[in-house]
Amino acid sequence: MTGQASQNTPDSQDSINIQGNHACALGAVAAGCRFYAGYPITPSSEVAEKLAQELPKVGGVFIQMEDEIASIAATLGASMGGVKAMTATSGPGFSLKQENLGYGMGAQIPCVVVNVMRGGPSTGMPTRPSQGDLMQARWGTHGDHPVIALTPGSVEEIYSQTARAFALSEQLRIPVLVLFDESLGHLVETISLPDVAEYENTVRKWASGNPEDYKPYRPDADGVAPMARPGDGYRVHTTGLTVSESGFPTQKSIEVDRAMKRLFNKMEINKDLIESFEDVDCEDADVVIVALGIVGRAARKAVRELRAEGLKVGLFRPITLWPFPTQTFRKLTKKAKNFVVAEMNSGQMILEIGAAKQGKQVVSGLNRYDGEPISPSQIINAVKEVLDHE
Amino acid sequence: MNKHVMPQAEQPAEQGNQLDKIRDFEIQDYLRLDLFPHFMCPGCGHGIALRALLWAIHDQGIDKDKLAIVSGIGCSGRVGTYIDANTYHTTHGRPLAFATGLKMARPDLHVVVITGDGDCLAIGGNHLIHAARRNLDITCIMLNNEIYGMTGGQVSPTTPYDRFTTTTPAGNIEPVFDASRLAEAAGAGFVGREVTIHVPRLRDLISEGLDYKGFSFIEIMSDCTEINGRKNDLGSSSEMVLGQTRSMRPADFKYGEYDNNVVDHPFRPNSMNTGVFVKSDRPEYGESYRELVHDIQKKQKGH
Numbered sequence: 001m002t003g004q005a006s007q008n009t010p011d012s013q014d015s016i017n018i019q020g021n022h023a024c025a026l027g028a029v030a031a032g033c034r035f036y037a038g039y040p041i042t043p044s045s046e047v048a049e050k051l052a053q054e055l056p057k058v059g060g061v062f063i064q065m066e067d068e069i070a071s072i073a074a075t076l077g078a079s080m081g082g083v084k085a086m087t088a089t090s091g092p093g094f095s096l097k098q099e100n101l102g103y104g105m106g107a108q109i110p111c112v113v114v115n116v117m118r119g120g121p122s123t124g125m126p127t128r129p130s131q132g133d134l135m136q137a138r139w140g141t142h143g144d145h146p147v148i149a150l151t152p153g154s155v156e157e158i159y160s161q162t163a164r165a166f167a168l169s170e171q172l173r174i175p176v177l178v179l180f181d182e183s184l185g186h187l188v189e190t191i192s193l194p195d196v197a198e199y200e201n202t203v204r205k206w207a208s209g210n211p212e213d214y215k216p217y218r219p220d221a222d223g224v225a226p227m228a229r230p231g232d233g234y235r236v237h238t239t240g241l242t243v244s245e246s247g248f249p250t251q252k253s254i255e256v257d258r259a260m261k262r263l264f265n266k267m268e269i270n271k272d273l274i275e276s277f278e279d280v281d282c283e284d285a286d287v288v289i290v291a292l293g294i295v296g297r298a299a300r301k302a303v304r305e306l307r308a309e310g311l312k313v314g315l316f317r318p319i320t321l322w323p324f325p326t327q328t329f330r331k332l333t334k335k336a337k338n339f340v341v342a343e344m345n346s347g348q349m350i351l352e353i354g355a356a357k358q359g360k361q362v363v364s365g366l367n368r369y370d371g372e373p374i375s376p377s378q379i380i381n382a383v384k385e386v387l388d389h390e
Numbered sequence: 391m392n393k394h395v396m397p398q399a400e401q402p403a404e405q406g407n408q409l410d411k412i413r414d415f416e417i418q419d420y421l422r423l424d425l426f427p428h429f430m431c432p433g434c435g436h437g438i439a440l441r442a443l444l445w446a447i448h449d450q451g452i453d454k455d456k457l458a459i460v461s462g463i464g465c466s467g468r469v470g471t472y473i474d475a476n477t478y479h480t481t482h483g484r485p486l487a488f489a490t491g492l493k494m495a496r497p498d499l500h501v502v503v504i505t506g507d508g509d510c511l512a513i514g515g516n517h518l519i520h521a522a523r524r525n526l527d528i529t530c531i532m533l534n535n536e537i538y539g540m541t542g543g544q545v546s547p548t549t550p551y552d553r554f555t556t557t558t559p560a561g562n563i564e565p566v567f568d569a570s571r572l573a574e575a576a577g578a579g580f581v582g583r584e585v586t587i588h589v590p591r592l593r594d595l596i597s598e599g600l601d602y603k604g605f606s607f608i609e610i611m612s613d614c615t616e617i618n619g620r621k622n623d624l625g626s627s628s629e630m631v632l633g634q635t636r637s638m639r640p641a642d643f644k645y646g647e648y649d650n651n652v653v654d655h656p657f658r659p660n661s662m663n664t665g666v667f668v669k670s671d672r673p674e675y676g677e678s679y680r681e682l683v684h685d686i687q688k689k690q691k692g693h
Contacts, residue, residue, distance in 0.1 A: 035495050056686040061494045061679070066520035070487035073480065073517075077460070077491025080478060081499070085491070103481050230476035230492075230499055233455050237422075237471060239479035248425065248471070 015192045020158045020185040024114055024178070025050035027162035028086050031199045033112070034060035035085035037074035039067055039093060042126040043182040044116035047088040068096035072113065076104050079111045080238060082206075082229040084166055088114035090182075091124060094133055095140070102141030103240045104175040105263065108217070108225070110204055112165045114178045116185040119371050128371030129181035131293060131344040135351075137177050138322050144260065146267045148274055149177040149322040153296040155189035160196060161319065167202035168274060172266055173224050179321065181344065183294050183373050207234050216247040217259070223266030267323060275328060276319040281307065282332040285314030287383050290353055291342040292318050295374045299342060302379035313383055321349070326356045333361075338386045342366040342374050362386070420444040420454065422474050429468055433619070433627025435612030436469050436533055438586040442610075443502070443531060444473065445589075446596035458499045460489040462514060465539040465614075466506030466532075483514030486521040489528050497676050500600070503530045507548040508538045511567050515547075518607075522576035525604045526675040531596065532569055532607065535614040543617040554621050569609045574668050579604030581668040585611040585634040591664075598666065604674045 018026070025047050028036070036055055038048040048064065055062040061078065065071040071087045078085040089097060094115040104111055117133045119125030124132075133140075137149045148168055152161040158180055165176040205226040207214050216236040219225045225245075228234035241249035242259050250256065267274065278296065280303050282288055291299040296317040306313040314336070316329060333339070339361055341350040350365045357363060366382040368374045421444070430437050447457065457475040461467040463482035470477045476499070480488045485503045493501045510518050510532045521528065537555060538544040545555040547567040554561055574581045580602040584592040592610065599606035611634055613619065615627040624630050 035491065037491055056683045057690055059683060059687065063490070063494060063679075065487065065490070066516050069484060070490070070517055070520070073484040073487030074491030074494070076480075077478075077488035077493075078495035079491075080488075081492045081496035083495040085495070100481055100484065230458055230496065231455055235454060235475055235477075237477045237479065239471070240481060241479065 015190050017188055017190050018155060019046065019188045020155045020180060021046035021116065022050045023155045023159040023191070024088065024162045024185075025054060026193065027159035027196065028112065028166065029054050029058060029060070030159075030193070030196045031163035031166035032084045032203070033086050033166060034058065035075065035078035035083045036061070036087065037063050037065050037071040037078070037085070038087050039065055039071045039089070041068070041090045041093045043118055043185050044088045044090045044093075044114065046185070047114060047116070068093040069100060072097040072100040072104075072111075075111050075113075076100060076109050079109050080230070084110070084170065084203075086112040086114065086166075088116065090116045090126070091118050091120045091130075091133060092122070094136060098136075098140040099142070101175055102143060102145060105141065105145045105147070106143075106240050106242070107238050108173040108227075108263075109175065109238075110169040110173055111175045112162065112169055112178060113175055114162065117179060117181040119369070125371045127182065129183035129294065129344060129373055130369065130371070131181055131295070131348070132369070133179060134321060134343070134345065134348040137179055146174070146264050147177065147322045148172070148174060148320065149179055150276070151179050151292045151319060151321045152184070153278070153293050153317060153319070155184070155187055156191040156194060157319070158184065159191070160194045163196035163199040167199035170204040171202050171224070171273070172270055173204060173227060174266070177322075180293055181373075187294075207232065211235070215245040217243055217262060218245040219262055219266065223262070223269040225262075271323075274320055274323065275325045277325050277328065278315070278317040278319060279332055280315035280317070282314035282316055283335070284312055285333070285336055286312045287338045287340060287386055288314045288316050288333045288336040289340045289342060289379060289383065290316050290318075290349065291374075291379075292321060292349065295342050295344060298374050298376045299379050301376040302383065305376065305380060306383055311383070311387065324352045324356060329356050330358050333357075336361055337390070339363045340366055340379070340382050340386055342379050342382065344368050344374060415445050415448045417441055417444055420447065420474055421472050425472055428472055430465070431614075431616040433613065433615035433630070434465070435535060435586040435610070435614075435631070436465055438589060439531070439533055439592070439610045439612055440469050440472065442586075442589055442592040443504075443596055445593045446600055447502075449593070449597050450600045452500050452600065456499055458489075458492055458496075458501045459504060460485045460492065460501060461504040462506070462509035463540070464506045464509050465535070466504055466509055468540075469533070470504045483509050483512070484517060485509070486514060486517040486528070486530065490521060490524070490526055493526055493528055494676060494679070497527075497680070501528045502600070503528055505530065505532050507532065507534045507536060507569065508546045511547040511569055511572070518573065519576035522573045522578035522605050522607060524675040525577060525579045525672050527603050527605070529596075529599050529602075529606045530608065532609050533612045534569060534609055535612040535618065537614045537618040539614045539617050543614075543621060553618075555618075570607065570667055573607035573609075577672065578607045578668060579670050579672045579674070580606035580666070582607075582666040583609040583611070583664045585664060586613065587631050587634050588664075595666065598669075602669065603677075604670075604672060
């Protein structure tokens with residue numbers, strides 16, 4: 001999942017004109033999603049609308065629930081039944097889903113949760129883009145927990161990363177978040193749909209063998225425990241309480257410690273699988289721009305123009321935002337003297353860069369939170385300002 | 391499953407069947423005995439309700455492997471843990487929403503929700519009315535003990551007027567919800583209420599609810615003896631259970647024509663009756679959805 005993001009091929013025969021939210025819906029179906037529960041909210045409603053058309057065609061279930069909380073609850077319920085399931089929402093709805101998101105993380109139930117980010121706090125600007133939910137994605141639910149959040153940067157990537165979210169979710173028994181902002185959700189691009197058969201074919205490990213010997217939370221070598229499908233004869237217990245390997249609640253400190261380690265170990269073991277990013281000329285760069293989503297595109301253009309002027313500038317664009325690819329980031333940016341973190345919020349990812357950097361690099365933020373995307377010229381100016389100060 | 395089949399005696403047919411039913415049912419066959427002793431307080435009505443539920447499940451011949459028990463948070467939420475089935479102890483107020491997803495994804499499962507008055511009527515009230523409206527084939531067992539027991543005895547939407555709780559130290563001044571009428575108004579295809587003192591009647595009500603194709607709402611009047619009973623001087627466990635019948639109206643008392651908040655009795659201030667209140671032939675949601683999908687796929691092939 002490393003390297004350059006693929007570019008559009010508008011002339012190819014199978015190319016289609018499609019907006020980001022619809023690409024998200026189609027990516028989900030292509031990955032084998034057969035259940036969607038949602039609640040209308042701007043700017044993500046088109047994800048639901050598209051799935052309301054598409055899921056019945058493939059024999060899947062679409063249901064509009066009574067609220068955001070019910071939507072993620074139903075999504076988790078369907079997944080517990082053994083079906084690849086998804087819900088999508090935006091800002092306020094994402095907040096409402098947080099408790100049950102934690103249930104999915106704790107009880108290790110796969111599902112995909114899409115958040116098409118809009119301006120906040122509160123109702124904010126429903127039709128305007130923002131990257132204000134990066135930290136909510138990381139720490140939104142209560143308690144200590146691992147999280148996987150993918151941040152695609154184009155319509156094509158929304159399609160492929162939504163599909164990939166299902167694969168990661170199924171393989172690692174964890175809810176996976178897909179975050180993109182309103183401008184990407186409503187952006188119409190001509191793309192050819194990438195092949196996601198690999199993601200479609202990735203399904204969770206199901207319990208097999210003697211039910212007497214089966215422990216629903218005993219992990220295999222990959223850190224992931226096979227899941228029991230209802231009806232297969234295992235009759236297990238699922239709960240949000242902290243559990244021992246048997247799946248029943250425990251408060252013994254040694255068991256609780258193991259339970260928490262189970263949640264985090266699978267992330268560490270499967271780090272390479274989870275990690276994804278785009279690196280544009282980072283290796284020799286004095287200044288590395290860090291940007292994701294739609295800002296990554298502006299930054300790519302800025303890098304091209306600054307390189308044309310002879311300046312050593314690169315871009316690091318996390319596609320997997322959480323867990324942040326810290327080790328790789330350090331390796332790729334060894335020579336950098338400056339980091340410019342461009343994000344559509346008052347400074348969230350910059351906190352992670354501050355923690356990730358190992359040298360004496362100066363970290364500057366380029367922040368915009370007025371409901372407009374960051375432009376290439378803004379990034380160019382920010383980089384030049386940093387270089388002027390050297 | 392019929393481990394203890396008794397020989398058919400020369401009794402009148404009906405009575406014989408009834409006896410077989412009783413002898414046939416071994417509660418141990420449906421419990422996770424290794425989790426015992428259970429958490430319930432002495433005298434708690436939830437254990438009686440659990441027995442009646444398992445008995446009804448047995449009478450309906452439901453395969454444990456195909457049985458999904460979904461519960462929320464509270465004393466009611468913990469009850470399901472003891473059932474030897476696919477059990478899901480979900481978040482506070484949300485079991486009906488989880489169950490909706492599970493049943494839609496897996497129509498082959500028999501989905502039973504166990505919830506309480508706080509779980510179902512307060513934090514989960516919205517899910518109840520919409521589950522009732524959809525009429526998806528779920529059996530919802532609401533254990534109404536008129537209190538938040540697990541958290542130490544706070545006022546709930548069904549706590550009677552004047553009752554002392556930890557959050558109504560001067561007595562409760564809020565009117566109560568009549569859960570069954572709420573479920574009926576919201577469109578539940580099947581609604582019934584029973585008290586825990588009448589175990590065979592409770593079993594048969596649950597059995598009828600399990601058999602019903604659609605959303606069946608069963609309200610069980612359960613006693614919280616330790617937390618609600620003691621604080622309000624409601625008597626011993628047995629006195630509380632016996633008190634259940636005292637405020638009840640005769641069976642012919644017409645449902646729906648009573649004052650919702652009559653303070654006329656120390657145990658059950660709200661006049662109430664029991665039995666099956668609603669049994670309609672409204673379309674079941676899952677079936678309607680699958681018919682729709684069938685039509686859409688047929689049209690698609692036609693093109």
